[in-house]
Amino acid sequence: xxxxxxxxxxxxxxxxxxxxxxxxxxxxxxxxxxxxxxxxxxxxxxxxxxxxxxxxxxxxxxxxxxxxxxxxxxxxxxxxxxxxxxxxxxxxxxxxxxxxxxxxxxxxxxxxxxxxxxxxxxxxxxxxxxxxxxxxxxxxxxxxxxxxxxxxxxxxxxxxxxxxxxxxxxxxxxxxxxxxxxxxxxxxxxxxxxxxxxxxxxxxxxxxxxxxxxxxxxxxxxxxxxxxxxxxxxxxxxxxxxxxxxxxxxxxxxxxxxxxxxxxxxxxxxxxxxxxxxxxxxxxxxxxxxxxxxxxxx
Amino acid sequence: xxxxxxxxxxxxxxxxxxxxxxxxxxxxxxxxxxxxxxxxxxxxxxxxxxxxxxxxxxxxxxxxxxxxxxxxxxxxxxxxxxxxxxxxxxxxxxxxxxxxxxxxxxxxxxxxxxxxxxxxxxxxxxxxxxxxxxxxxxxxxxxxxxxxxxxxxxxxxxxxxxxxxxxxxxxxxxxxxxxxxxxxxxxxxxxxxxxxxxxxxxxxxxxxxxxxxxxxxxxxxxxxxxxxxxxxxxxxxxxxxxxxxxxxxxxxxxxxxxxxxxxxxxxxxxxxxxxxxxxxxxxxxxxxxxxxxxxxxxxxxxxxxxxxxxxxxxxxxxxxxxxxxxxxxxxxxxxxxxx
Numbered sequence: 001x002x003x004x005x006x007x008x009x010x011x012x013x014x015x016x017x018x019x020x021x022x023x024x025x026x027x028x029x030x031x032x033x034x035x036x037x038x039x040x041x042x043x044x045x046x047x048x049x050x051x052x053x054x055x056x057x058x059x060x061x062x063x064x065x066x067x068x069x070x071x072x073x074x075x076x077x078x079x080x081x082x083x084x085x086x087x088x089x090x091x092x093x094x095x096x097x098x099x100x101x102x103x104x105x106x107x108x109x110x111x112x113x114x115x116x117x118x119x120x121x122x123x124x125x126x127x128x129x130x131x132x133x134x135x136x137x138x139x140x141x142x143x144x145x146x147x148x149x150x151x152x153x154x155x156x157x158x159x160x161x162x163x164x165x166x167x168x169x170x171x172x173x174x175x176x177x178x179x180x181x182x183x184x185x186x187x188x189x190x191x192x193x194x195x196x197x198x199x200x201x202x203x204x205x206x207x208x209x210x211x212x213x214x215x216x217x218x219x220x221x222x223x224x225x226x227x228x229x230x231x232x233x234x235x236x237x238x239x240x241x242x243x244x245x246x247x248x249x250x251x252x253x254x255x256x257x258x259x260x261x262x263x264x265x266x267x268x269x270x271x272x273x274x275x276x277x278x279x280x281x282x283x284x285x286x287x288x289x290x291x292x293x294x295x296x297x298x
Numbered sequence: 299x300x301x302x303x304x305x306x307x308x309x310x311x312x313x314x315x316x317x318x319x320x321x322x323x324x325x326x327x328x329x330x331x332x333x334x335x336x337x338x339x340x341x342x343x344x345x346x347x348x349x350x351x352x353x354x355x356x357x358x359x360x361x362x363x364x365x366x367x368x369x370x371x372x373x374x375x376x377x378x379x380x381x382x383x384x385x386x387x388x389x390x391x392x393x394x395x396x397x398x399x400x401x402x403x404x405x406x407x408x409x410x411x412x413x414x415x416x417x418x419x420x421x422x423x424x425x426x427x428x429x430x431x432x433x434x435x436x437x438x439x440x441x442x443x444x445x446x447x448x449x450x451x452x453x454x455x456x457x458x459x460x461x462x463x464x465x466x467x468x469x470x471x472x473x474x475x476x477x478x479x480x481x482x483x484x485x486x487x488x489x490x491x492x493x494x495x496x497x498x499x500x501x502x503x504x505x506x507x508x509x510x511x512x513x514x515x516x517x518x519x520x521x522x523x524x525x526x527x528x529x530x531x532x533x534x535x536x537x538x539x540x541x542x543x544x545x546x547x548x549x550x551x552x553x554x555x556x557x558x559x560x561x562x563x564x565x566x567x568x569x570x571x572x573x574x575x576x577x578x579x580x581x582x583x584x585x586x587x588x589x590x591x592x593x594x595x596x597x598x599x600x601x602x603x604x605x606x607x608x609x610x611x612x613x614x615x616x617x618x619x620x621x622x623x624x625x626x627x628x629x630x631x632x633x634x635x636x637x
Contacts, residue, residue, distance in 0.1 A: 150353050165414050169388045192385040196410045197612035206619035208353040
């Protein structure tokens with residue numbers, strides 16, 4: 001039987017609960033412990049119902065039971081991660097996958113740079129827009145060098161928590177930064193729109209790229225983007241290429257729409273699903289590496 | 299004598315109609331005329347506000363800094379204002395505008411999303427600016443829900459509440475209901491309205507708002523602006539004057555400025571076209587107007603069907619990227635029908 005790597009989740013809120021159901025499905029991960037600070041937490045109850053160890057003692061519980069997890073996914077807050085969790089996890093020698101905007105570790109996305117991050121002890125998920133669009137800009141940039149990338153993200157108002165809404169500039173800056181650093185483009189600009197329509201719309205990202213040269217075939221760009229979309233679909237089934245790259249007046253336009261898997265979070269919140277699905281994918285990549293090193297991969 | 303202040307937005311909303319090609323010279327000349335005429339404030343910049351020069355809306359010919367600096371040279375009595383749309387414009391953009399001389403900021407949010415602008419409203423106040431919470435697409439929410447948002451804006455420190463009919467979708471009754479509801483919730487803050495002429499109500503709506511208690515009105519010289527234009531500054535100033543309401547402006551100076559500096563820039567009719575009427579009726583953001591007409595021509599599809607497709611998708615301000623999807627979809631349907 002395939003050995004699995006033990007995973008703990010910090011923060012049993014909506015995101016943490018969605019993460020748990022995804023980890024429970026993974027062939028490489030064992031959903032080992034769910035940790036919160038509120039004894040009345042619905043997420044902790046759900047974990048117990050699934051037969052998962054659950055504690056309301058906070059990260060101290062992990063300090064006292066360090067064998068419960070090798071990989072810890074943090075879905076708390078930026079402050080909790082940078083001030084408490086990240087230093088403690090480092091001390092315990094755990095791999096940290098950080099969904100908060102704390103940006104303690106290296107920015108990572110499974111299909112762009114995760115292979116270079118497997119020796120890191122702490123990686124962070126950038127932002128939902130960053131997870132959704134960095135791979136596409138990266139793929140386009142492989143087909144034709146991109147001078148400027150612009151991303152317009154529209155999400156359902158109901159899917160955007162206060163963390164994003166009250167810190168929209170920080171979100172914008174982090175996402176643009178990821179486009180430059182991970183996708184390798186010279187300049188980037190990000191715009192975010194919240195649409196309150198009911199029924200709620202899935203996450204939508206339009207990506208404009210200005211290539212450095214006109215000497216390229218749009219077919220090659222389309223192929224690169226389609227290939228990338230297929231790879232992402234393996235861990236985010238609701239990732240759809242709505243407008244395959246079209247070129248008009250020298251600008252390449254691509255639109256991707258993301259519907260969530262509906263594990264716990266509502267389906268329209270594809271922006272959250274791509275975060276939780278990417279975090280679990282990253283945990284699996286770490287797990288695969290650890291299992292291989294131990295000669296335990298089937 | 300009752301007072302109503304006028305904010306002129308020829309150099310911001312009008313920028314949409316100009317494909318954002320205003321030059322520092324245009325800005326200086328128009329600001330000089332507006333200063334002389336005595337408007338309360340002049341809003342300058344890209345149509346989508348500070349930091350708005352992006353591919354989604356069209357790149358500006360000149361930077362915020364160039365345009366605002368030219369405006370600041372011409373203004374002393376009238377305030378220099380900028381629009382800032384959180385999610386697009388950042389706090390850095392606002393600081394730059396302040397550096398260039400802007401002393402008023404209108405933080406523009408979709409009518410249900412004011413918390414996204416809390417940081418920017420606070421920053422405006424920290425910088426010592428006059429701050430308006432500017433509620434776009436206010437036809438998409440109820441008067442009561444809008445009033446609750448206005449109350450939140452007051453909590454963040456906003457000095458005034460602006461009700462924007464960004465689609466030109468409202469009737470005088472709709473306007474009146476929103477002004478009254480907001481007034482009831484935040485009786486201490488002055489209320490302004492920003493209207494478009496897509497239903498031919500560009501002047502009637504602000505008058506209804508004034509009747510209900512609004513104290514500020516937006517206009518653009520010659521009615522130049524997104525969609526088939528804004529409230530005409532000179533018309534509304536003249537009408538208010540005739541009604542015995544003091545706007546602090548010399549309306550004839552507004553007429554002269556419009557004629558001398560704005561009329562020559564206008565390259566299309568500002569009548570209520572059928573397309574503008576459909577845009578207003580379906581409640582699509584006015585800046586979509588020219589982009590839809592262009593896409594309809596490029597993809598050989600009906601602008602009416604594009605507007606309807608956008609209406610079904612419930613797009614809000616800023617979602618110009620959806621125009622391409624809708625146009626491509628209509629083109630595919632058309633090709634399928636032919637073959």
